[in-house]
Amino acid sequence: MARLPIYLRALTVLVERGIGTCSSEDLATATGVNSAKLRKDLSYLGSYGTRGVGYDVDYLRYQIAREIGVTQDWPVVIVGIGNLGNALANYSGFRSRGFRVVALLDAAPERHDEAVAGLEVRPFDDLEEIVAAESVSIGVIATPAVAAQDVADRMVAAGVTSILNFAPTVLSVPEGVDVRKVDLSIELQILAYHEQRKAAPDADLGHATDQEVIA
Amino acid sequence: MARLPIYLRALTVLVERGIGTCSSEDLATATGVNSAKLRKDLSYLGSYGTRGVGYDVDYLRYQIAREIGVTQDWPVVIVGIGNLGNALANYSGFRSRGFRVVALLDAAPERHDEAVAGLEVRPFDDLEEIVAAESVSIGVIATPAVAAQDVADRMVAAGVTSILNFAPTVLSVPEGVDVRKVDLSIELQILAYHEQRKAAPDADLGHATDQEVIA
DNA sequence: AGGAGTTTGTGAACGGAAGAACAAAACGAG
DNA sequence: CTCGTTTTGTTCTTCCGTTCACAAACTCCT
Structure with a gap:
């Protein structure tokens, strides 16, 4: 999964802050994903959480690092x-x-x-x-x-x-x-695309006229 | 769509080569996508192709540039x-x-x-x-x-x-x-993940034993 | 010890993207 | 002018990822 590295980074931050346990909800808000999705992602690696408690930050971090393959260089x-x-x-x-x-x-x-x-x-x-x-x-x-x-x-x-x-x-x-x-x-062009849409919500009007020129 | 910039780039290459017309199949192989998907993407912008012939490279390029919003800086x-x-x-x-x-x-x-x-x-x-x-x-x-x-x-x-x-x-x-x-x-971690899978197809065996250590 | 409150793990519904397949349309040859 | 060939535009089916919702499980408080 492409989201594992994001979880890994968030867990590293939590470790540095000395936080020992976190819920899927915590991790989800920290990484900007849905908590159910996050739990499903983690459950794919194995059953590393404790119901009613959450995940052990250090242990989960190691498991994800091992799954990704970055425990060695x-x-x-x-x-x-x-x-x-x-x-x-x-x-x-x-x-x-x-x-x-x-x-x-x-x-x-x-x-x-x-x-x-x-x-x-x-x-x-x-x-x-x-x-x-x-x-x-x-x-x-x-x-x-x-x-x-x-x-x-x-x-x-x-x-x-x-x-x-x-x-x-x-x-x-x-x-x-x-x-x-x-x-x-x-990446910039994708941003420009959305930017253009914000500026002119009905920019589609241009299409029809241009089509007529060709037809 | 996130693929529009890729098409735009491929079309620019075709323009530089002096190619005036291309089929969806040509563009698809040049950009590495499925030709049906490409046609569906393009049809979302309007009907800019000619059946039996293909797409006018220059014209299509301009239309995509306009859709993305990069006709001006x-x-x-x-x-x-x-x-x-x-x-x-x-x-x-x-x-x-x-x-x-x-x-x-x-x-x-x-x-x-x-x-x-x-x-x-x-x-x-x-x-x-x-x-x-x-x-x-x-x-x-x-x-x-x-x-x-x-x-x-x-x-x-x-x-x-x-x-x-x-x-x-x-x-x-x-x-x-x-x-x-x-x-x-x-990006590198995602590559490492796949790399690890190539090297050890049955690396999952490690999970169970580690779980026992904890349990 | 038991009940209230949390939180995980997962079954089921939902949505949307991807691919296959085909009809419509254009071109060229005879 | 008609037929065969090429290629688009689109429909339909399939599949995967996301989200909801809930049962199981664990902790804490009384």
């Missing part, structure tokens, strides 16, 4: 150290949430040997060697769109089976490889 | 010019897809007057003035998690009605304000 490579790649390399949230950036790769020679976030930027051709040496199964693509498919192909060939893609392209990968896409423009 | 403010804010400010994709970054704000005085992507970083307290002057309705939050809710409150009070939030927090906003969240760690 996952090695990650980042390809494309431009503005975005730089930001990702410096993002401390990865480290604290079960991921370890083991290498930064870039095709441009002028970036090589530069130090970013305490790591040296290495040639893209080192990909296969690094993936094999560190048993990397997760790759992050932060290159321009034109390079993304090539990078993905090389990653898959090297043994990467999960890809987080920031390039604005649809990647095609073989069966068994997972791809998740983060597209900043698309 | 939307002014956007970015708050929090750290690593990520920097990358966002420099991202050229916003400009070419209907968005114009009008201001960069940061609470830290040592960042003020610094030039980022051709814009001066200004104090966060200038928010209200800028939002009013430029009629900004979309704000981007790239601050640390602890500051995000305060920034959101100020944005909403100033008149912003759509927020793109990169901080790993659940924002609470009044009715009528849209929030979209981009959380990098969550």
Whole structure:
């Protein structure tokens, strides 16, 4: 389930506040979901609550972390150290949430040997060697769109089976490889869409006239 | 619909290639969706295709752009010019897809007057003035998690009605304000979840034993 | 010990999205 | 002009996720 990481984060906050127990209602309001949905999500993992009491925060947090698979660290490579790649390399949230950036790769020679976030930027051709040496199964693509498919192909060939893609392209990968896409423009466009609807509730009138022009 | 921007991008590629007409099947494979679903999405906008022929690429592209609301530019403010804010400010994709970054704000005085992507970083307290002057309705939050809710409150009070939030927090906003969240760690955790399932198909055995420990 | 008050876990109803399938419409060939 | 081919627009069915509602279970107070 895609909501497990959200619960995990909320539980971590509760742990830091020293709260030992919480009800499904508490967690639901903290994460912005329906409490029945939350209970059903959790019950899918097993029966970790106590009726009349709630959930043990620490224990539930560990169970969710184990279910997601972030009880141990996952090695990650980042390809494309431009503005975005730089930001990702410096993002401390990865480290604290079960991921370890083991290498930064870039095709441009002028970036090589530069130090970013305490790591040296290495040639893209080192990909296969690094993936094999560190048993990397997760790759992050932060290159321009034109390079993304090539990078993905090389990653898959090297043994990467999960890809987080920031390039604005649809990647095609073989069966068994997972791809998740983060597209900043698309997020803004979705907001613009709703924004437009707020501004002009009856904006549909434009359609008919435009249709007539064509017809 | 959240898929409209994807279609828009694919159509832009087709325009650049000089392709004048395409079928729903073409667009579907290019965007990775089912062709029936695509046709249903498009028919929701109006009847813009020709049976036996397909869709006029240029015309359809314009119609989708108009539906999304990106035929004219939307002014956007970015708050929090750290690593990520920097990358966002420099991202050229916003400009070419209907968005114009009008201001960069940061609470830290040592960042003020610094030039980022051709814009001066200004104090966060200038928010209200800028939002009013430029009629900004979309704000981007790239601050640390602890500051995000305060920034959101100020944005909403100033008149912003759509927020793109990169901080790993659940924002609470009044009715009528849209929030979209981009959380990098969550994306990686979802990949890790699937990755774990690939590695150990019967990892569920662990549950029962752990339950016994508690019980 | 028993009853009142909570809270979980889940069965059942609901809604909406996704895919299959087909009729209507346009084009081109003969 | 008619027939066959292509492709859209739409209907119908299926399925999945969400929500409601309630019984089971646990705690606390008397």
